[in-house]
Amino acid sequence: MPDSEYRDIRKLDLFAQMADDNFTSLMRGAYVQNFPAQIELITEGEPSDFLHIVVSGSVDLFSTWNGRETSMATVRPISTFILAATIKDAPYLMSARTLEKSRIALIPSQDVRAIFDADSNFARAIVTELAQCYRSVIKAQKDLKLRTSLERLANYLLRQQRHAGGGAAFELDFEKRRLASVLGMTPENLSRAFKGLQPYGVSVTGTRISIDNQADLERFAKPNPLIDDFST
């Protein structure tokens, strides 16, 4: 593993505070690999042998049932995924596939569990990370159960806008069919939802979004920190 990557991983909240030698021994068992786009990294139901870290590229977490499929989340550098399965030594609940050419680090789950017991800073970081993940899913569930698809899209755009720096115009960070799945609707419906937001000053050209009337859109979307603020 190149030194720069090693340092990037070290800087993750999950690893930043732990003892040097614990981090080193965690990394000793780890390996890093490049994957092309559209490769299925893990499949739901399989045992969770490795904690995964996206070093570069991006990964889609999705689930299937009865022939249907839905996107649950997107993982971007640098962060981990399937931490909960690793901790519980339980089967993956979601599958993961690369969205683009990606570099993934794999840390044996048993090493993570062992170092957890040995390093209380690491333990605290894992707990914080898990609590964060839990709260994110709760927010997503509130979004799904309390809002219509039009409201979900409106709030998604406001979040994305803020994430992109807050300017009136910004880019969607993934293709619309995946956005539709993340928001819990069909691509056709997303297309109509964008039109439905035109009266509130939203215009779309390809992946470029422009919010021409911030106040109007916010009045419609009614964003709420207890749903839309990812940092708390």
Place this chain on the structure above:
Amino acid sequence: MPDSEYRDIRKLDLFAQMADDNFTSLMRGAYVQNFPAQIELITEGEPSDFLHIVVSGSVDLFSTWNGRETSMATVRPISTFILAATIKDAPYLMSARTLEKSRIALIPSQDVRAIFDADSNFARAIVTELAQCYRSVIKAQKDLKLRTSLERLANYLLRQQRHAGGGAAFELDFEKRRLASVLGMTPENLSRAFKGLQPYGVSVTGTRISIDNQADLERFAKPNPLIDDFST
């Protein structure tokens, strides 16, 4: 706090393995209180000063947005709620109200965080509990995004049946309007959904459910451990 309650709480997965004196000091700051039915214990958005434990009775976790409300989960004895907010020292994402006369133990959040650092067995238990909670929400989200309301009801009935011992007839454990909210539908729709399951051998009399054709219902519901199995 009576001795029997003290021992019951001690037996919780969360506290079972921790050192005696740590448990004692955790309980020293705690207090237990009786609440009547329909009392709002916590309100979303407020700071999370206490970890809550339902000793007896039951508690509804719910959320609101823009005048709408939805039930997120029901907490029954003996288990904790809002662990994640306590750990992160962040605002509650959900409100909680007693469904019936209930006895609730309250442990100051800062004590939980302090003992976490001092007791690695407690730390591990918290991580396991949080991972469990996280996975439960992921399952709930898959249920919501991948299934129709009829399918959700069918699978709920199968889960409830198993929970009740597996017999052909069993009782719903809460009122239908709340069940509707938990399943993400209106009471009217739930009523129709029950009718929609009649062809699969489901009959309903008040809160009593009878599954007359197990195989038929399962063929329709297609239960899946990665969504419906709460233990993994």
Place this chain on the structure above:
DNA sequence: CCGACGGGTTGACATATATCAATTGATTTG
């Protein structure tokens, strides 16, 4: 006993969302 109340149900209807088919437009590929 009566009447108020609340949960549950039902029917009629409105709205939201999905589905299917066809088209466009951009990109890739031979």
Place this chain on the structure above:
DNA sequence: CAAATCAATTGATATATGTCAACCCGTCGG
């Protein structure tokens, strides 16, 4: 360049779900 491909869009239509109003039927308190 032309054919093939695929995401995105659009229109027509079907299905799912919500809303509103009415009603039923227990329970509870006067």
